[in-house]
Amino acid sequence: MLEELNLEYEIIRYERDSKTLQGPASLREIHPLGKAPVITDDTSGEELVLVESGAIIEYMMQNYGKNSSLIIPKTGSQQERDYRYWLHFSEGSLMSPLLLRLIFHRIKTTPVPFFVKPITKAIANKVLSEFVNPNIERLLDFIDASLKGKQWFLGDQLSGADIQMSFPLEASVASGLIDDQYPEIQSYVERIHRQPSYQEALLKGGKYDYA
Template identity: 50%
Template sequence: MIIVHHLNNSRSQRILWLLEELDLEYQIKRYERDPQTMLAPASLLAIHPLGKSPVITDDDLTIAESGAIVEYLINRYSNARLVPDRDSKDYLRYIYWLHFAEGSAMSPLLMKLVFDKIEQSPMPFFVKPIARGIAQKVKTSFIQPQITRHLNYLETEISGTGWFAGSEFSAADIQMSFVLEASAARGGLNSTSHPKLMVWLQRIHAMPSYKRALEKGSAYKLLG
């Protein structure tokens, strides 16, 4: 039996979505972030030494990292669903987006999250203007331009077919979902700046498998 070690408001939400799309049986073991630090609980360390999510167990296997989990589930259980033909150019795009999501795209979004927290964190009054000034400077001069560059690139790439890897929905779209939801939540993605990406978000959010995963995964604050 597949068990998803599911952390609230995390990348593991898209693993639930993939499992729903593949119509696989699975169980959810829930973990809650510390309300102060927003970090995963120490109990996840018993599943994987890094104590992060997503992690799945499947019989005697433990698999971490979103891309590795997606590839494992697709290769073992999909029967060629949600993946382009391996001899096609679309398959190369599929592999590219699987790795782009956690490689290039998430780095500036994570940096923005960190520097936002620096601005918002309590600190001695004499340090506050200096720390916040540095955080704002880094965000405006480097982080936000990088996020915008990535979003402009994605807007162009998706304009042909409306999906990331060819003319059909694939697991690459599932992998990219967290990136664009995070971008909409804190990276400036909106209908005015990137209308095609927002249409893509609306399409995936309307999918029955996505809605089922959301119901089973419970709170997912990236959407609000």
């Protein structure tokens, strides 16, 4: 998004603990929750700390959107309703089942005493097959159908909603969830990855597993 907005920026990497997957304590010095993304912006003279990806995107669009070709939806329009919908949908609806899938897969592979293993595995498989996977499938079916005939979520032009949706979708591709059943999502993620702004951000950000 920073590339799309033609802003100057510096990326600071905070590595997760490889065992717990939690962010490091140093990130909690920036904001008590210690989650990424977090941005700091001192262009107003005062240092602002912004968290929560959807709120960051709204802030950036409001303050710097005019310097870009990202859509600024007209107040009260259908486009604005769609924009807001996808902006919330990403973290509000899509991310939780994806995270649950990750957690329950980890439960299956976490070392436990051999006599407990069949139990933890059976519980994880049941939650995955009866709750998590059917939910994910419904969400992905819906997203794939919504992208049909469109380049981006709002049509022909990129918007903040695409920036927000790109992360869970590229994560889904990387984790093997997206097969030929989801051709629209497949080509959407390829389009995102081909964007010059995305390529430029990769050069500045360094190694990134989902690219």
